[in-house]
Every structure is written in structure tokens, then in C-alpha cells.
């Protein structure tokens with residue numbers, strides 16, 4: 001059966017890998033391609049995949065794309081409304097949310113409202129609005145299929161009939177490029193060092209999040225929402241080889257894991273075709289060549305951003321919004337070489353300390369808090 005998908009963020013790392021999968025499977029049709037501003041790549045993608053809709057967040061870039069694509073019957077849409085329209089197209093069976101950041105909240109909610117299944121890569125959306133998204137998905141009978149490799153691994157290891165017997169989730173982390181370093185050493189780190197991830201090739205924001213370990217805090221919150229497991233039952237395990245992608249431990253002591261080479265195409269493809277498993281080319285795990293797999297506890301003292309994220313998750317309400325929004329602004333400042341690497345979690349901590357938690361923030365409150373934090377951080381950096 002043909003599956004029709006819209007991709008939010010088709011020009012990014014996840015988006016382009018999803019399209020390389022779509023190119024190899026005649027039973028996937030692409031209905032909409034969207035991005036923030038990279039219209040050069042979006043134009044190429046439209047010419048290759050012939051979607052009905054192309055949507056660009058940046059209005060000027062959208063106008064330029066319209067001119068470039070005037071020889072094709074594609075509808076070019078602009079702004080947040082354009083993204084929402086792309087997400088709710090009648091023909092969509094599924095929406096892949098591959099935007100980076102909280103910008104993905106509105107179109108994701110629109111897609112769920114319209115009853116579209118979600119292949120979820122955009123974890124920031126769930127971290128900040130999980131309390132709105134998960135009940136809505138339940139009400140609309142929409143499936144939220146994880147694309148994040150750890151969450152896909154947990155999903156693949158989860159025995160549906162034994163959900164009540166889950167003792168804990170073991171969330172693995174590579175430890176990033178600075179594993180084993182001390183606070184002083186981290187002070188010297190530059191963007192280029194942080195962008196060199198040992199095992200995964202990803203977009204720049206998540207690569208920095210992997211280096212600070214903030215990514216793992218976001219993933220703990222993401223897992224807690226997706227699998228309805230409280231944060232205390234989620235353990236982070238540093239596993240530098242990135243072969244075990246995460247595990248589920250049951251009440252009888254059994255641990256079920258999903259293993260594979262670190263390649264995002266597998267979790268992306270698994271979500272797109274779920275419940276079917278399809279062939280995928282690529283390297284296979286050679287256990288003898290690996291020799292051993294190792295594990296250690298995360299260093300919460302040195303990597304303070306992880307500790308702050310766990311605190312934010314425990315406090316709940318609007319605190320994860322503050323944690324996430326401050327991190328997004330701080331990562332941008334670090335990439336622009338305005339702050340040091342530890343400066344990222346220093347800004348997050350300052351933002352969290354200045355915030356009084358709202359218990360169940362509405363969508364409007366979430367978006368307002370994000371704006372406030374962004375402005376505050378800009379002021380602090382002046």
C-alpha cells in the first residue's frame with residue numbers, strides 16, 4: 001500500500017535521509033516538502049519528488065522559490081500558516097517532523113488535530129508541549145512513532161502486552177566528543193571541536209546538544225512522554241560505541257535491547273514503514289571486530305547541562321520549556337562564538353533560576369515563555 005508523507009524540515013539531516021529512503025521505495029509518495037530558508041536544496045528536492053506543496057517558513061525565501069518553480073504545478077506556501085497547511089493536506093497519511101527546535105510545535109499539533117500519524121524526530125516539541133500533544137494524539141487516535149534512535153530502540157524492545165511490567169528504560173548515550181574531559185578543558189572548546197561527533201553525523205544544533213549532554217536530558221523527557229514512564233525509571237548509560245541504541249528492563253530482570261550500526265536511516269525507515277520491517281543496505285555489526293562494548297555512568301558534575309535538564313524534567317510544568325528555550329538560544333550564541341562552551345549551561349541555569357513554574361502551560365504560554373527567554377538571553381549577552 002502506498003503511504004503518503006509530508007516532511008517538515010526536508011532540507012535537514014533527518015529530512016534528507018528520509019528522502020533518500022523515499023527515493024528507494026516506490027510505495028512512499030511525498031506530498032509536501034518544507035524548510036526554513038534553504039530554497040536551493042528545496043528546489044532540487046521538489047524537482048526530484050514532485051510534491052503537491054512546498055512550504056518555506058521565511059516569507060522572502062518562499063517568494064523566491066515560487067519564481068524558481070513557476071514551471072511546475074507545485075503550490076508554494078509561506079510562513080507558519082504554510083507549514084501548518086502542508087502538515088494537514090488531505091492526502092497525508094503521515095507527517096515526519098524533522099524541524100529543529102520548538103518551531104515545530106504548531107505544525108505538529110495541526111497534523112495531529114487532522115488525524116495524521118506522526119514520525120517524530122523533533123524532540124523539542126515533545127519536551128516543551130508533551131502534556132498537550134500526548135493526550136491530543138490519544139484523542140485523535142494518532143500514532144506517534146519515534147525517529148530518535150534511542151526511542152526507536154525502546155519502541156522496538158517494548159513488549160506491548162507487558163507494558164505494566166516495565167521496570168526501567170536504559171537510555172544509552174555516546175558521551176559525545178568531550179567524554180572524560182574536566183571543567184577547565186571544556187572552557188577552551190570551540191564550535192569546530194564540538195561539531196566533530198565521534199559516531200553520528202547530524203545537524204549542528206543536536207550535535208552541540210550531544211557534546212553538552214543536554215541532548216540526553218531532552219531524550220529522557222521525550223522518552224517519559226512517549227512511553228508513559230516516569231523520569232525516575234529512566235537510567236542514562238554512557239556507551240561510547242553506540243551499538244546498543246537503548247534497552248527495556250522488565251520486572252523479571254530480562255533486558256531487551258536493539259542493536260545496530262549508528263545509522264539514522266534505520267530508525268527513520270522503521271517509523272515510516274511501521275509495523276513492517278524493510279531491507280536496508282549498509283554496514284552490519286561485526287561483534288568479533290568490536291571485541292567489547294563498554295558502559296559508564298554520565299558525569300553530571302562536569303556536564304552540568306544534563307543535570308539541569310533532569311532537574312527541569314522533574315519540576316515539570318513550564319520548566320522544560322525554559323530549559324529548552326534557553327538551550328536553543330545558548331547553542332546559537334555558542335555557534336556564533338559569543339559564549340564559551342560551559343556558557344551554554346550557565347545561561348540555562350540563569351534562565352531556570354529566574355523562572356516561576358506554571359503547572360500546565362497552554363500553547364500560548366509556551367510560545368510566550370520561549371519568546372521571553374530568547375529576549376532575556378539576548379539582553380544578558382549585550
Ligand code: NAD
Pocket residue numbers: 008009010011012013014015034035036037038057097098099100101103121122123124147148149200201202203204205206264
Ligand atoms: P538540521 O539542522 O539538519 O535540519 C533542520 C531542518 O529544520 C531544516 O530542514 C531547516 O530548514 C528546518 N528549520 C526550521 N526552522 C528552523 C530554524 N529556526 N533553525 C534551523 N532550522 C530550521 O536538523 P536535524 O539534525 O535534521 O534535526 C532535526 C530534528 O531531529 C531535531 O529535533 C533533532 O533533535 C532530531 N534528531 C536528529 C537526529 C540526527 O541524526 N540528525 C537524530 C535524532 C533526533
Ligand code: MG
Pocket residue numbers: 148149150219
Ligand atoms: Mg538520540
